[in-house]
Amino acid sequence: MFTLTSLPEDILILILEPLGIHELDALSLTCRTFNTIVNAYGWTNYLRINPRPSYSLAKARNVWSPRKRARYDGLADEAWTRAEFIARPLSRAWAAKLQPVLAISPSRLLVGAGSSISSYTFGAPKPGPCAPPVVFQGTVSLLEHPDRARDITAISMVTDDDVTVIVDVAFHDGAIERVRLFPAGDPPVLSFTRTKLPPMPNADFVENISTDANTMLTLSSNGLARLSPIITATADTPTPPTSLIDLQTRSWTSLLSLQSTPYAAFGTASSTPLTVHALDDGGALSPAPTAILHTKRAAADRLPSSAVYGLARAPPCSPWGASPQILVSGWYDGQVRCYDLRSSSRFSSNTPHTTNGALNGPTHTTTTPLLRPVLTLADRWSYEPIYSLSTGGGSGSHIAAGTARHSVVSFWDARSPSTGWSVHAPGNDPSPVYAVALESARFFGVTQSRVFVYDFGPGVSLERETYPALPLVRGVDGLKQRKGANRATYHVLRYAHDSSGLCGESLV
Numbered sequence: 064m065f066t067l068t069s070l071p072e073d074i075l076i077l078i079l080e081p082l083g084i085h086e087l088d089a090l091s092l093t094c095r096t097f098n099t100i101v102n103a104y105g106w107t108n109y110l111r112i113n114p115r116p117s118y119s120l121a122k123a124r125n126v127w128s129p130r131k132r133a134r135y136d137g138l139a140d141e142a143w144t145r146a147e148f149i150a151r152p153l154s155r156a157w158a159a160k161l162q163p164v165l166a167i168s169p170s171r172l173l174v175g176a177g178s179s180i181s182s183y184t185f186g187a188p189k190p191g192p193c194a195p196p197v198v199f200q201g202t203v204s205l206l207e208h209p210d211r212a213r214d215i216t217a218i219s220m221v222t223d224d225d226v227t228v229i230v231d232v233a234f235h236d237g238a239i240e241r242v243r244l245f246p247a248g249d250p251p252v253l254s255f256t257r258t259k260l261p262p263m264p265n266a267d268f269v270e271n272i273s274t275d276a277n278t279m280l281t282l283s284s285n286g287l288a289r290l291s292p293i294i295t296a297t298a299d300t301p302t303p304p305t306s307l308i309d310l311q312t313r314s315w316t317s318l319l320s321l322q323s324t325p326y327a328a329f330g331t332a333s334s335t336p337l338t339v340h341a342l343d344d345g346g347a348l349s350p351a352p353t354a355i356l357h358t359k360r361a362a363a364d365r366l367p368s369s370a371v372y373g374l375a376r377a378p379p380c381s382p383w384g385a386s387p388q389i390l391v392s393g394w395y396d397g398q399v400r401c402y403d404l405r406s407s408s409r410f411s412s413n414t415p416h417t418t419n420g421a422l423n424g425p426t427h428t429t430t431t432p433l434l435r436p437v438l439t440l441a442d443r444w445s446y447e448p449i450y451s452l453s454t455g456g457g458s459g460s461h462i463a464a465g466t467a468r469h470s471v472v473s474f475w476d477a478r479s480p481s482t483g484w485s486v487h488a489p490g491n492d493p494s495p496v497y498a499v500a501l502e503s504a505r506f507f508g509v510t511q512s513r514v515f516v517y518d519f520g521p522g523v524s525l526e527r528e529t530y531p532a533l534p535l536v537r538g539v540d541g542l543k544q545r546k547g548a549n550r551a552t553y554h555v556l557r558y559a560h561d562s563s564g565l566c567g568e569s570l571v
């Protein structure tokens with residue numbers, strides 16, 4: 064008699080491919096053959112088809128079984144669909160209003176605030192059903208003279224071997240330093256050594272650093288963009304730039320992408336606030352834009368002046384696929400615009416328009432193609448500028464945007480753009496959300512007052528100290544902690560973008 068299990072094993076493995084977590088669980092209970100096949104292939108296949116990249120969970124995922132990883136992802140995805148999460152500040156409020164920056168690796172989250180860097184390390188999970196911990200490691204001050212403030216404007220990780228992290232740190236005074244952070248002493252405290260790196264020309268300060276595949280793109284506030292190799296072996300040796308161009312305008316953000324068709328995207332304040340510059344075969348940046356990314360409505364020959372402050376790649380499971388040619392951008396007008404750089408819906412105009420371009424020349428005219436967005440997202444209750452962007456989250460399809468006011472972060476599922484929602488950070492500061500880092504189950508953000516996390520994963524525990532303990536007093540730093548069983552979470556205000564726009568608390 065023919066039975067399903069008499070099919071060859073590779074056919075059975077193919078049959079498992081479209082199955083979700085509940086189906087795999089059920090199937091593994093039906094008979095010994097399927098139990099073996101699900102455990103040998105089912106879970107790993109599921110994880111391959113449903114990638115959920117994350118930094119803070121990387122250590123835990125290395126020791127978790129494929130089934131445990133899949134279950135964690137499934138529970139986190141479900142929490143995202145219900146917009147349910149634990150909200151926690153990771154630090155006390157800073158004494159002054161700061162403009163912090165974030166950098167993240169599989170070992171840690173670094174927060175540059177004022178002249179200090181704080182390190183939060185990502186731990187391996189303790190036994191039991193609890194979430195992998197985030198541990199405050201310490202703070203170092205990079206002041207040179209106690210009475211001369213020097214704010215950090217950008218940090219970028221060079222290497223991180225879990226014990227020692229090497230970061231390039233840029234300061235408002237124009238200095239760039241390579242800083243090595245490591246624990247030293249008994250008990251160990253966070254310590255550092257540093258070396259000076261060559262500054263940008265004209266004493267211009269670094270606004271943004273973007274890296275990909277051992278190449279670093281450094282962008283100064285006045286629009287100098289410098290491409291240089293990251294030399295990690297001799298991490299203290301400065302490296303000669305391979306390419307330098309001048310965007311000739313106030314510049315805010317950049318994104319370097321070296322896969323398939325290499326390019327750098329630049330967000331500036333100008334009449335062409337978002338441009339793409341291709342890299343040639345020798346790895347040099349094109350001085351003039353190779354594409355201008357545009358808003359939908361504006362006529363091709365009238366480019367309104369605007370600004371782009373945040374850029375990100377497509378979410379890993381976006382409707383357009385995870386192509387590096389998908390660019391997500393956050394604009395001054397509060398809109399998040401997604402572009403497909405492969406798109407044929409360019410409206411190439413015959414009308415020449417001015418662009419800012421070549422290194423020495425003044426602005427010149429060109430007929431660079433204009434590209435329209437393939438998707439535009441907005442919080443219809445807020446037209447505050449978008450300051451920061453990151454992608455990932457539930458089902459690997461979310462976009463997170465930090466806005467300019469009221470510490471609001473907006474979330475959209477790129478597969479269903481009208482069902483977005485927004486949430487105020489713990490403490491409800493009247494502050495921008497200056498930087499954000501989204502991974503599968505966790506979102507890290509930073510306001511002028513503090514760094515905070517939203518955790519959509521299961522097993523967040525106060526007793527097991529998933530997150531650093533803060534004083535357990537209501538009203539500390541203007542924060543409100545929940546009581547009773549929900550006291551792992553702090554009060555935050557949340558609202559949907561749909562017509563109801565109802566405000567609610569985070570439900571846990």
Ligand SMILES: *[C@@H]1O[C@H](CO)[C@@H](O)[C@H](O)[C@H]1NC(C)=O
Binds near residue numbers: 165217317318375
């Ligand atoms: C540079 O801009 C990108 C895109 O907006 C952002 O992801 C990154 O964190 C920024 N880097 C720094 C060092 O601020």
